[in-house]
Amino acid sequence: MEEIEHLKTRLADVVHLNHAAAVLGWDQQVNMPPGGAPARAEQLATLSRLAHEKFTAEETGRLVEAAAAQVDGLDYDSDAAALVRVVKHDYELATRVPAALVAELARLTSQAHEVWAKARAEADFAAFVPMLERILDLKRQEAEALGYQERMYDALLDQYEPNMKTADVERLFDELRVELVPFVAQVFANLDAVDDSPVHKKYDIARQAEFGLKVIERIGYDMARGRQDKSVHPFTTEFSIGDVRITTRYIEDWMPSALFGSIHEAGHAMYEQGSNPAFEGTFLAGGTSLGVHESQSRLWENVIGRSRAFWGVFYGDLQKLFPEQLGDVSLEAFYKAINAVTRSLIRVEADEVTYNLHIMLRFELEKDLLEGRLPVRDLRDAWNAKMEAYLGITPPDDGRHGVLQDVHWSSGLIGYFPTYSLGNFLSVQYWNKALQDVPSIPDDIARGEFGSLLGWLRENIHRHGRKYWPAELTERVTGEPIQVGPFLRYLKEKYTDIYGL
C-alpha cells in the first residue's frame, strides 16, 4: 500500500498545520494577553494558507488518484478505502473554490465581524444590511464554485453535513413544525407549573467549576487526554485524539449555563476522544459531520444530563456543595427547574422545547436570503414575523434579543444552523437504539455508571471517526434514516409529564 502511505505522509503536514492553528486559536481565546492579537491573526492566516496550499497542490491530487487506483476493489469498510474516499471528497471541495474567493471571504467576514458586533450592541439592523448583502453575494459565488444539483443552499449545507440536501431538512422541519408549534403554545399556557427560581440563585463560581468537572469526569471525559478552561464563548477543540479540550463560561446567578454547557462540550469531546487511535494524524480522525457531533453533545446534555435518573445520582452532592441554595429544594423541584421552558428570545439560552423553533426560523430565513427570495433589507421583519408565528412573541430589539443575536451570518456561516436540529433529532434516535441494544443502560445510569452507554457510543459511532458519511452512519447504527418522530415523542412525553399537560 505504498501510494496510501505517500498520501498519508503528505496529508500529515496538512493535519499538523491545522492542529497547530487549533492550538493557536484555543490559546487566543483562553490565555492570550491583548497585546498578542495582531501577530496572532497573522500567524493563523499563515498556517491556514500553508495548509490550504499544501492540500490543494496538484501533487496532492496526483497522490489521491494513485491511492484511489490502489484501493479500487478493496472492501468499502476498509480503513484505506475510507481514507481515500474522505480525502478525495475534501480535495474536490477545497480545489473548487478559487483561492481569491477564499481570501476575499476571509477579509470580508473579518471586517463584518466588527460591523456586526457594533450593530448588535446598538441594536441597529440597518447598519448590518450592506455587510450581509456582500457576504451573501460571495457565498452565492462560493456555492456556484462548489456546485449543486437542485438547490444553491445544498452546496453550503454539504460543507457541514455531507450529502444532506436542503429538501431533506425541509421535510424534517415540516414535520417538526406541525407538531411542535401547537405543543409549545400548550406549554406556554402552563408555564406556572414549573418554578425555575432555584437555579437563579447565586452560586459560587469556584464551586460550580469543581462540581462540573466532577460530573464530566464521571460520565467519561478523559482528563488525561483533555482539559477544561474558561472562555467567553464555550467550545471544544482537538489537537489530536489524545488532546481534546473544552471551555466553559460561568454565570453566577444562572447555574445551569456552566453545568449543562460543560456536559454539552464534554459530549463533543468524548466523540473526538473516541476515534480509532489508528486514525491519529489522518483525515479519518474526528467527527463525521456537525449534525452527528451535535447529537453527541445533546445526548449527554439533555437526554442524559437533564433526566431524573442522572440527578438521582448527582443531586445529593450538589446539595451538599450548595446547602444554602438547594437545601430545601427537592430533587423533583430541581429536575423541573433545570427543564423549565421559557418564552425564549435568545437561541443560546433556549430550553429543549423551544430550541429547534429558533433553528427552523434561521434555516428558513437563510435559505430564502441565499436563494434570493428574501432581500436582506426585509430580513428583520421576516424574523420578527416568524418569532410571532412560532413562539408567539416579538423581539423587543434587533440586537441580542433579535435578528442580530447570532454571530454565524457575519462569519459567513450559511448552512450551519440546521445541523443543531439534526443533532437533536439524531440524539434521540441513537439513544433509543442504545436502549434497545443494551437494556441495562437506564439501571446503569441510575447507579452512576455511564460506561455502558459510552461504550455503546464508542463502538457504534465514535471509533468510526469520519469513516462513514453521516447518513450512512445513522443507517448503520439505527437501520433507519434520520427522523424527527422519535425526538418529538421524547419531547412530548418528557414535557407533558413536567408540565402536567
Place this chain on the structure above:
Amino acid sequence: MEEIEHLKTRLADVVHLNHAAAVLGWDQQVNMPPGGAPARAEQLATLSRLAHEKFTAEETGRLVEAAAAQVDGLDYDSDAAALVRVVKHDYELATRVPAALVAELARLTSQAHEVWAKARAEADFAAFVPMLERILDLKRQEAEALGYQERMYDALLDQYEPNMKTADVERLFDELRVELVPFVAQVFANLDAVDDSPVHKKYDIARQAEFGLKVIERIGYDMARGRQDKSVHPFTTEFSIGDVRITTRYIEDWMPSALFGSIHEAGHAMYEQGSNPAFEGTFLAGGTSLGVHESQSRLWENVIGRSRAFWGVFYGDLQKLFPEQLGDVSLEAFYKAINAVTRSLIRVEADEVTYNLHIMLRFELEKDLLEGRLPVRDLRDAWNAKMEAYLGITPPDDGRHGVLQDVHWSSGLIGYFPTYSLGNFLSVQYWNKALQDVPSIPDDIARGEFGSLLGWLRENIHRHGRKYWPAELTERVTGEPIQVGPFLRYLKEKYTDIYGL
C-alpha cells in the same frame, strides 16, 4: 525598497511558523494533558521542518542577494541594512549544515534525553558515555559544516553568541579564575557570617505567586503583553513583541527560587517586549545573543533584585504577607539571607559568587571534549577534579550533584554555557553605564520607581533587537568591549560587605 519587501514577506512565513512552534512548545510545558505528547512531537517536527525548508530554499537565497544589492550603500545603522545583514548571517548558517545532519542530531538528542534522564536519576555516568560520544561526533561534523578559522569550538559558540571567539572567552575566564577562586575560598571560610534560615521556612505557594507577580509588574514587565504560568523548568518564550510569556516554579521551603526566578525571567521578557515595534514579524525582533539576554535577566535578578535598595521598597509588603516567617527578621537579615553563599554543587541553585565557577568548569570541559583533548570516559574525573580545584568540594554523586546534573549536553547544546557568564559580566557593565548616564537611578529605585532604569535599557539595548551584534552593541552602549573587571569589583564589594571580610 521592493526587494526588501519581497524578502520580508517570505520570511514572515518563517517567523510565523517558528512562533507557532513556540506556542505549541509553551502549551506542552504549561497545559498539555499527557495524552497529547505523541501528536505534539509530530506537530512540532512538522512546523520546524516547514520553517527550515522555507528559509533554506534557494528562492530565499535569491531574495537575500537581491535585497543585499538594494541596501548596498545604505547607512550601517538603517533598519533595512541591518535586516539584510542578520538574514544573510542566519541564512548562511542554516544552509551550511546538511539537512540529514540536522535530522540525525534531532533524532539522537531526543534519544539521548531519555538516556541522560535515566542515567542522572541513577547517578550512572557510564550509562551516558556512549551517548555523549555520539553527540560529540555529530557536533564535530556540525562545526566542520558551519566552518571556523581557529578553533572548532568557535563554530558552535557563534550560534549563541555571534562573533564571539573561544579565545575571548578563555581570556575572560582566566581573569575571573585568578581573582574569584581565592575570593570564594575567603567567603567559604566565613560562611557562618550569614544565616539563610529565614528563606528556608515554609512559604504558602499562592502567596508567593501573588507577591512575585506584584514585583515583576512593578519593575516593568507588561502584563498586557505577557503572562506568567507554572512549569517544571522556568523559561521565557515569545510569540510576538506583543506576547512574551514567562513561567515560574514554586518551592514551598525555598522562597527565593520562585521570587528571583520570576524576576530573572521577567528580565528576559522585558528585553523581548522592548524591541522596536517596527521589527514585529521580522528577523530583527528579539534578543541579539544569549549573553546579552542573560545580562538583562541577571541585572534585574541580582544587581537590582538582590540589592538593599530593592528590598527597602518591597520588604514591608513581604513581611505583611508572611508575618509568621518574617515578622521578626530585620531587613538587613533578610538582605543577607537572600545573598547567602553556599558550597554549591548544583549550578541552578548556585549563588552569585560561585555561579560563574560552575560555568567556567563546564566551558573548559566541553571545549576539551569537543576538540578531542578529553575523552568522554574521563569526563567525570575531570569534573570532580575541577570542582575540588575551584570550589574545594567533591560531588557526592554523578547524578544531580555531579557531572550529569545539566540537560545541555544531552540536548546537543555545546557552546551555550559560557553565555551565562557573559551575561553576568555584561549586566554589571551595562548597570555602571546606566548609573553614569542617569545618576538618579539609585534614588528612583529606592523610591520604587524602576522606569528610569527600564527606560535606559529600552533606549540603549532593547529597542535595537538583533540590529547590532553583541560586541557592537556593548561597544555602542559602554564604549568598551565586554570585560570581567567591573563584575569582579561589584561582586567583591558586595560580598566583602555582606560577609564582613
